[in-house]
Amino acid sequence: TIFGYTMEATPTLKFKVKESVSATTGAAGNITMTGATIAGSATGASTAKNTVSIGIVYNTSGSPSVNNGIKVASGNTANGDFSVTLSGLTENTTYYYCSYIAIDGTYYYGSVLSFTTKKKSDDLTPGDAVDLGLSVKWASHNIGAATPEGYGNYYAWGETATKSDYSSSTYKWWNVSYSSLQSQGVIDSNGNLTATYDAATQNWGGRWRMPTKSEMNELITKCTWAWTTYNGVNGRKVVGPNGNSIFLPAAGYRGGSDLGNAGSYGNFWSSTASDFINYSFYLYFNSGGYYLYDGFDRYNGFTVRPVSE
Numbered sequence: 001t002i003f004g005y006t007m008e009a010t011p012t013l014k015f016k017v018k019e020s021v022s023a024t025t026g027a028a029g030n031i032t033m034t035g036a037t038i039a040g041s042a043t044g045a046s047t048a049k050n051t052v053s054i055g056i057v058y059n060t061s062g063s064p065s066v067n068n069g070i071k072v073a074s075g076n077t078a079n080g081d082f083s084v085t086l087s088g089l090t091e092n093t094t095y096y097y098c099s100y101i102a103i104d105g106t107y108y109y110g111s112v113l114s115f116t117t118k119k120k121s122d123d124l125t126p127g128d129a130v131d132l133g134l135s136v137k138w139a140s141h142n143i144g145a146a147t148p149e150g151y152g153n154y155y156a157w158g159e160t161a162t163k164s165d166y167s168s169s170t171y172k173w174w175n176v177s178y179s180s181l182q183s184q185g186v187i188d189s190n191g192n193l194t195a196t197y198d199a200a201t202q203n204w205g206g207r208w209r210m211p212t213k214s215e216m217n218e219l220i221t222k223c224t225w226a227w228t229t230y231n232g233v234n235g236r237k238v239v240g241p242n243g244n245s246i247f248l249p250a251a252g253y254r255g256g257s258d259l260g261n262a263g264s265y266g267n268f269w270s271s272t273a274s275d276f277i278n279y280s281f282y283l284y285f286n287s288g289g290y291y292l293y294d295g296f297d298r299y300n301g302f303t304v305r306p307v308s309e
Helices: 178-183 199-204 213-222
Strands: 022-029 036-043 052-059 070-073 080-086 094-103 106-109 113-116 137-139 224-230 233-239 245-249 253-255 258-260 266-273 280-286 289-293
Touching: 022 106, 022 113, 036 052, 036 094, 052 080, 070 080, 213 266, 213 280, 213 289, 224 245, 245 266
Parallel strands: none
Antiparallel strands: 022 036, 022 094, 036 080, 052 070, 052 094, 094 106, 094 113, 224 233, 233 245, 253 258, 266 280, 280 289
């Protein structure tokens, strides 16, 4: 006490530093008819001082939140990247989702994104050799591709290796007649390529070969065809009489050193030579239809979809 006044100790001031909390919504992947995997990240929470939860919320109506959606927590309870797997979804349905971070019961959300589950018709029959209910099994992908939608390699008819220039000057069988092809052992008595000159057999082994004209015609006349986009690639989904299916990408063709009509047209060689010199039968399709032709020079590079007995 000084001169009648009582002096109190100066109080100690405590400042709480506000953490910068954020949630980032990531992309949806591995989308199927009934599930998807969602990525996300969260930052700014101290698990030493707070009760923290991170994950995603989703719904089908938009603007998802913990009060308007289904919450799926991540197993990771710390800051950083995470992913969650959704299951039990409805096919061909759009879902809206966002990441969240919850600190002591307060939720912070990332931006809202969406994805659509696949339709039942989008799924293809698995396996390398697909039984469509026809006389032969059809490969699930082209030579040189690893997936149904992959373009793969391009071959001149009767050649078994790729090249940089698809023109008459680089073609082995230019202006060689049907009878000469037979006498040289390039085609058999039915007009189909022999194993030595079959791109499927030489690249994939003896179990596989190029389809004949009649087998391609069977694919056209006995199956249901639909122009579609599969994993971002235009082409035709072909469903056999037994319900199994394959996808043929619209891979275009190679003429000279150029790739033409990719994404708009599909051209697949058969093994069958035409009676007209320099022509062979091939499968052609676009968004308007699908046909079997023999009016394109053999030196052009087409894709090959093998068949198996």
